[in-house]
Amino acid sequence: MLSINQAETSLQKKSKGNLLSKLAKSKEFSVLVALFVLCLVVSLLSPYFLKMQNIFNVLRQISVIGILAVGEALIIITGGIDLSVGSVLGFMGVMTALLAKLHLPPVIIFFAAIIIGSAVSTISGLLTTKIKINPFIVTLGMMSIAKGFSLLITGGMPISIENNITYLGSGYIGPVPVPVIIMFIVAAIGHIFASRTLPGRNIYAVGNNERAAKLSGIRVDRVKIMVFSIMGALCALSGMILSGTLKTAEPTAGSGYEMDVIAAVVIGGASLSGGEGSIIGVIIGAAIMGVLRNSFVLLGVSAYWQVVAIGVVTIGAVALDSLKTKRD
Amino acid sequence: MNTGVLLRIESISKSFPGVKALDGVSFDILEGEVHAIVGENGAGKSTLMNILSGVYAPDTGKLYFAGKEVQFKDPRHAQETGIAMIHQELSLANHLSVMENIYLGRLTRNRFGFVNYKEMYKKCKSDLECLGVTDIDPDTLIADLSVSQMQMVEIAKALSFKSKLIIMDEPSSSLTRKETEMLFATINSLKQSGVSVLYISHRMEEIFEISDRVTVLRDGTYIKTLNTKDTNAKELVSLMVGREFNKTFQRKIKKIQDGEKPILEVQGLSYGKKVNNVSFKLYPGEILALTGLVGAGRTELVQTLFGLYRKESGKILLNGKEVEINSPTEAIKHGLGLVPEGRKTQGLFLGMKIRENITMANLPKLCRFLFIESKNEQEKAEYYVSKLRVKATDIEQQVRYLSGGNQQKTIIARWLLNNPKVLFLDEPTHGVDVGAKSEIYEIINNLASEGVGIVLISSELPEVLTLADRILVMHNGRITGELSREEADQEIIMEYATNQLNKEMVK
Ligand SMILES: Nc1ncnc2c1ncn2[C@@H]1O[C@H](COP(=O)(O)OP(=O)(O)OP(=O)(O)O)[C@@H](O)[C@H]1O
Numbered sequence A: 001m002l003s004i005n006q007a008e009t010s011l012q013k014k015s016k017g018n019l020l021s022k023l024a025k026s027k028e029f030s031v032l033v034a035l036f037v038l039c040l041v042v043s044l045l046s047p048y049f050l051k052m053q054n055i056f057n058v059l060r061q062i063s064v065i066g067i068l069a070v071g072e073a074l075i076i077i078t079g080g081i082d083l084s085v086g087s088v089l090g091f092m093g094v095m096t097a098l099l100a101k102l103h104l105p106p107v108i109i110f111f112a113a114i115i116i117g118s119a120v121s122t123i124s125g126l127l128t129t130k131i132k133i134n135p136f137i138v139t140l141g142m143m144s145i146a147k148g149f150s151l152l153i154t155g156g157m158p159i160s161i162e163n164n165i166t167y168l169g170s171g172y173i174g175p176v177p178v179p180v181i182i183m184f185i186v187a188a189i190g191h192i193f194a195s196r197t198l199p200g201r202n203i204y205a206v207g208n209n210e211r212a213a214k215l216s217g218i219r220v221d222r223v224k225i226m227v228f229s230i231m232g233a234l235c236a237l238s239g240m241i242l243s244g245t246l247k248t249a250e251p252t253a254g255s256g257y258e259m260d261v262i263a264a265v266v267i268g269g270a271s272l273s274g275g276e277g278s279i280i281g282v283i284i285g286a287a288i289m290g291v292l293r294n295s296f297v298l299l300g301v302s303a304y305w306q307v308v309a310i311g312v313v314t315i316g317a318v319a320l321d322s323l324k325t326k327r328d
Numbered sequence B: 001m002n003t004g005v006l007l008r009i010e011s012i013s014k015s016f017p018g019v020k021a022l023d024g025v026s027f028d029i030l031e032g033e034v035h036a037i038v039g040e041n042g043a044g045k046s047t048l049m050n051i052l053s054g055v056y057a058p059d060t061g062k063l064y065f066a067g068k069e070v071q072f073k074d075p076r077h078a079q080e081t082g083i084a085m086i087h088q089e090l091s092l093a094n095h096l097s098v099m100e101n102i103y104l105g106r107l108t109r110n111r112f113g114f115v116n117y118k119e120m121y122k123k124c125k126s127d128l129e130c131l132g133v134t135d136i137d138p139d140t141l142i143a144d145l146s147v148s149q150m151q152m153v154e155i156a157k158a159l160s161f162k163s164k165l166i167i168m169d170e171p172s173s174s175l176t177r178k179e180t181e182m183l184f185a186t187i188n189s190l191k192q193s194g195v196s197v198l199y200i201s202h203r204m205e206e207i208f209e210i211s212d213r214v215t216v217l218r219d220g221t222y223i224k225t226l227n228t229k230d231t232n233a234k235e236l237v238s239l240m241v242g243r244e245f246n247k248t249f250q251r252k253i254k255k256i257q258d259g260e261k262p263i264l265e266v267q268g269l270s271y272g273k274k275v276n277n278v279s280f281k282l283y284p285g286e287i288l289a290l291t292g293l294v295g296a297g298r299t300e301l302v303q304t305l306f307g308l309y310r311k312e313s314g315k316i317l318l319n320g321k322e323v324e325i326n327s328p329t330e331a332i333k334h335g336l337g338l339v340p341e342g343r344k345t346q347g348l349f350l351g352m353k354i355r356e357n358i359t360m361a362n363l364p365k366l367c368r369f370l371f372i373e374s375k376n377e378q379e380k381a382e383y384y385v386s387k388l389r390v391k392a393t394d395i396e397q398q399v400r401y402l403s404g405g406n407q408q409k410t411i412i413a414r415w416l417l418n419n420p421k422v423l424f425l426d427e428p429t430h431g432v433d434v435g436a437k438s439e440i441y442e443i444i445n446n447l448a449s450e451g452v453g454i455v456l457i458s459s460e461l462p463e464v465l466t467l468a469d470r471i472l473v474m475h476n477g478r479i480t481g482e483l484s485r486e487e488a489d490q491e492i493i494m495e496y497a498t499n500q501l502n503k504e505m506v507k
């Protein structure tokens, strides 16, 4: 039959398809172009931007947002959202300081913090799946709860950390800050997880069509809880990094980060309606947010205007996303 | 019948990335005719209809409506000009009511500018009654309707525009005989009043029943327009596939041997109102059809067996052993499979690739330590794509860009790949073309001869009558009759389905 032969030959032809043209068509590519253009503009406006010192500075800023964005992306791909990332991060900084006070070895502190962080977010996951509360509301509540506990525990005062766990935030390997290395490791693992593994595939399936996922034998609730658990672990990791950088746990550290993180995820090509997005895209999205923040500083934009600008960028990114989905 | 030309289609072409969906198609649609369009899956039927109704703009070519050239900006513009369309994929808003869906964007307002619900409700009810639909309340949410009820609402919506041309893209694909008859009555009365209808269907018997003329498309090109009464199914199918087509599938009836043990036994299963004390046995290698009117509870029955709903009472035995199935995951572990009805709502992962859609239910077996063996996955997907003749640019294409019938094939592939011991098929050939259908019948037949037990739900009686060894008829959640294929025919099944008979009267 004519049509079959055609279909088969075109199948063969296409599977060998040229990699470059595929790359140029991919979503990540357009985000990458946007990042380059942004960098170009900023470097023209401020020659300081391309200094080695500043580049590592930007990368360090990006690292916390980037790590959180990997977790947030997984949640958003399943069709959920987590607004509590910033305050859980702050809470985990405080927990790190408390654990450090017990003079535990850094390795123990590290794993303990990861487990606690994961447990905190798992609660959000359980509430959204088992009691079926909207994740928006659950995590909004969790945001307040985590922030409240941070303030209660510290009495609102910063706690200094004297423990080698701070290496995660303030260490260097050669000229490269440790957080930057951690971010790349998290991104690499996240990318492989999302694109090559069974649970990663399930995340996309759940976000695409929950009912079909269920009928294909995927345990939908488990997948949704899992992404929250991962998010919590990454909040803990970021909490250790951020408090380690300053060697102090600030109870209000990380507040407002959810904005940058969600914006990074959406700019990186994930859709808030779920089912779509890539880790590479999200990391580029985080880079765009980091460069934006850095350029505000370099160009002398006041801190208050920065807050306004981030809000505008977030709404802009989400608006683009919803226009895009409407068109489909 | 008037013989004026209502719509002239002139060398319309349309390409999508990687495919030329339409290539210089030209033909005329006359006033007051029912014009059928036939062609294989992916031939370009829906693409052409989408162009006629303003969803896509053609790359090249012209449309003349009632003698004047028209270029539609959007579907609304086409509607205002007089062309309404019933889409192949239901396009209703799930969280709005039936009434709101039908009058979306043109709600009746009272003099204060508020929506006049009472009047709209009345109008809606009468619109539905014109179609013979009495069991849908205009206030019901779309989400609460069955697939076929949704289809009736979609039809009512298109009719409510008072158009000159109504395009119906597989309107009958999830309707049973009774509802299809209502639809045909409506089409005939539209025709009387001078409205033209473009009718797409893969069911040949419908083409011959309802159409005046029929146009064949193949691989995006126009082949021929024929007077329906001057042609026959064999000729049409041969034109569609481009070669002599005389494959007719025949299945040898499997007789249950004495002392044979059932592979699946269901005893007194109940779930809500839709599944009421159902008992039956399924033997290895047997194809058991479940028929009945829409809403009889067939889908709910298999979905309960598949663990999607929690049964309220009853037992399920596999190979004589009682099993507890609390989720589809467990059902799959026990060797069950389900091709669900409603490909968009329950089957497809639209944003994912063909490959990913095909392997979804089988992925744990394609993994090593949770890592997907991509080479293996790719081979499996490619095998089924060519076996089922899925027309696509490659297996990495997003399934959303496939034609309806080809999407359906990917879902069937998903479950064939899973090697089930018991397979539930809920409208498996929904929207699949004639050639591919006999291909699928052959595959189902082969599965059965390997000892797989198959439960088939189909609103297409010819399908049931070709495949089934035994037929169970359901009515209101109960099994009201059992027939062998020899004793089954259209009338008897209908009588059971409407519960006018009970078993003793036949015997
Ligand atoms: N939006 C799109 N993007 C890319 N390709 C498309 C798109 N829509 C349709 N196609 C391709 O165009 C071809 C024709 O598709 P179309 O939906 O018109 O087929 P059809 O005749 O309606 O088939 P079916 O009987 O299966 O419904 C197919 O190969 C399909 O994959």
Ligand SMILES: [Mg+2]
Pocket (backbone or CB within 6 Å): B045, B046, B047, B088, B169, B403, B404, B405
């Ligand atoms: Mg179609």
